[in-house]
Amino acid sequence: xxxxxxxxxxxxxxxxxxxxxxxxxxxxxxxxxxxxxxxxxxxxxxxxxxxxxxxxxxxxxxxxxxxxxxxxxxxxxxxxxxxxxxxxxxxxxxxxxxxxxxxxxxxxxxxxxxxxxxxxxxxxxxxxxxxxxxxxxxxxxxxxxxxxxxxxxxxxxxxxxxxxxxxxxxxxxxxxxxxxxxxxxxxxxxxxxxxxxxxxxxxxxxxxxxxxxxxxxxxxxxxxxxxxxxxxxxxxxxxxxxxxxxxxxxxxxxxxxxxxxxxxxxxxxxxxxxxxxxxxxxxxxxxxxxxxxxxx
Ligand SMILES: Cc1cc2nc3c(=O)[nH]c(=O)nc-3n(C[C@H](O)[C@H](O)[C@H](O)COP(=O)(O)OP(=O)(O)OC[C@H]3O[C@@H](n4cnc5c(N)ncnc54)[C@H](O)[C@@H]3O)c2cc1C
Numbered sequence: 001x002x003x004x005x006x007x008x009x010x011x012x013x014x015x016x017x018x019x020x021x022x023x024x025x026x027x028x029x030x031x032x033x034x035x036x037x038x039x040x041x042x043x044x045x046x047x048x049x050x051x052x053x054x055x056x057x058x059x060x061x062x063x064x065x066x067x068x069x070x071x072x073x074x075x076x077x078x079x080x081x082x083x084x085x086x087x088x089x090x091x092x093x094x095x096x097x098x099x100x101x102x103x104x105x106x107x108x109x110x111x112x113x114x115x116x117x118x119x120x121x122x123x124x125x126x127x128x129x130x131x132x133x134x135x136x137x138x139x140x141x142x143x144x145x146x147x148x149x150x151x152x153x154x155x156x157x158x159x160x161x162x163x164x165x166x167x168x169x170x171x172x173x174x175x176x177x178x179x180x181x182x183x184x185x186x187x188x189x190x191x192x193x194x195x196x197x198x199x200x201x202x203x204x205x206x207x208x209x210x211x212x213x214x215x216x217x218x219x220x221x222x223x224x225x226x227x228x229x230x231x232x233x234x235x236x237x238x239x240x241x242x243x244x245x246x247x248x249x250x251x252x253x254x255x256x257x258x259x260x261x262x263x264x265x266x267x268x269x270x271x272x273x274x275x276x277x278x279x280x281x282x283x284x285x286x287x288x289x290x291x292x293x294x295x296x
Contacts, residue, residue, distance in 0.1 A: 004046045009053060009131075012158060015046055017133040020155035022046040026054070026069045027101035029094075030110045054105070054160070063166055065129075068105025068159040075104075083164055085120040085171030085190050092116055092175045095182050105159045108144065111151040111210070114260075118145070118211030119190030120173055122203030125165040132156040138163065145210035169193035170284035172277040175205075176269045178260075186261040189249070189273035193281045198222070198231045202274070207253035207266045217248035217274065234286045242275050249274035 004022060006012040016022060022044035025031045034040040048054055054069035057079065064082050066075070072090035076099070080087040086104070093099050093116050107117040108128060127138040130153055144152050153159070171192040177183030188205035200221050202214045224241045225231055250271035255263040 001042060002044045004044055005050060006046070006048075007050050009051050009160065012046065012048060012051060013131060013133050013156075016158055017156045019044045019046070024048055024109065024158060026106045026109075027071065027098075027103055029098050029102040030106055048158075055103075059166070063163045066104060066162045066164060068108075068161055069103045071101060071103050072099040082166045083120075083124065084167050085124050085173050085192055086117060086164065088171070088173035089116045089120040089175075089188075089190065092173070092177075092183075092185075092188075104162055108151060108159055108162070109153075111145055111149050113145075113148065113208060113210055114185045114188075114206040115211070116173075116175065116185060116188060116205065119188050119203030119205040120171070121162070121164060122211060122213050123171065123190035123192040123201045124167065125192075125194075125201060127163045128152075128159055129161040129163060130154075130157045131160045132158070136160070142213065145212075148209045150210075167192065169195040170281040172280045174273040174277050176261075176273070184260065187253075187255070187266040187269050187273075189270055189277055191274070191277040191281055193285055195231060195285065198226060200225070200278075202249065204249070204252060204270055206260075207255040207270050209254065212252060212254075214249040214252035214270075214274065217245050217252060220248055221245045221278075236286075237278065237282050242278055245278055246271040246275040 004015045006015050023042040024046045026048050054067045056067045057070050058065045059082055072093050075090045076087050104117045107115040121141050126141040128144050130137055130139055139152050146152050173190045175188040176186045185206040187207040190203035192201050200218055202218055204212050204214055250267045253267045253270050255266035257263050
């Protein structure tokens, strides 16, 4: 196995163009597990750790440009206000050691349906900045996951950054696991309220072959909140609306039975998480945020 160690982003792109089968390694918390268990024996490893810019982020007017290798611990520490859903999801990843090494670029590279960043990215709205020597493109997050552990990257492309919309309202992330730490999700749910556009977005993890949005549930809730004047009044969402939202979120799942849980359990749990995250975010919206908005 050859170890390629580019000193710059341009060198990394050139190396990937020359060796499209080279496996990028960032934190290594997925790659090294696969190599140690002999699940993968790549001809080339492409080490991205000398490229400092991948661990940096920029907060813009509307979005955060998050370098591919920014570790979860930095998201939790520095980007809680801008990216609350992703910060909450980051909290649930593994242990402090893994959170100091692993990042969103690696989670996207692996594209496991159970990756914790995905529901938060789907709910917030994000684009993946993919680059090769041929140029740069922004891949909408909805189009990024193409199958079980498959993504939309071309063989010569690398992820440079992820552009994530800054929160304009409350966001939540909920995860079911067999214990509180060091656990891969049995299933997970992310929800983001977007008061500016009066819309709600969701993300489901580990309950379908890829991370998915519960689009019918979103459409139902958006219409119900609009028709009932909920965004203006901030009144409590009726149990009937919350129940139907949860049922539609459950229906968006296409899970399997596996060692972590049954398909039936996953569908049920996603419905519960949908209802709870809706309750939590709506309470936040009714509270501090709206009072400040009203006073302004
Ligand atoms: C003990 C343990 C517990 C874990 N618990 C969780 C958990 O609770 N939740 C969770 O979501 N994950 C968990 N993981 C998995 C892992 O930590 C995450 O998926 C993490 O985000 C991977 O990031 P990384 O930088 O270490 O990726 P790496 O291992 O370096 O890479 C992962 C994949 O992404 C590719 N890649 C990396 N960077 C780029 C790039 N810039 N461009 C293109 N491709 C790239 C690699 O080639 C590889 O295919 C756990 C892992 C371990 C070992």
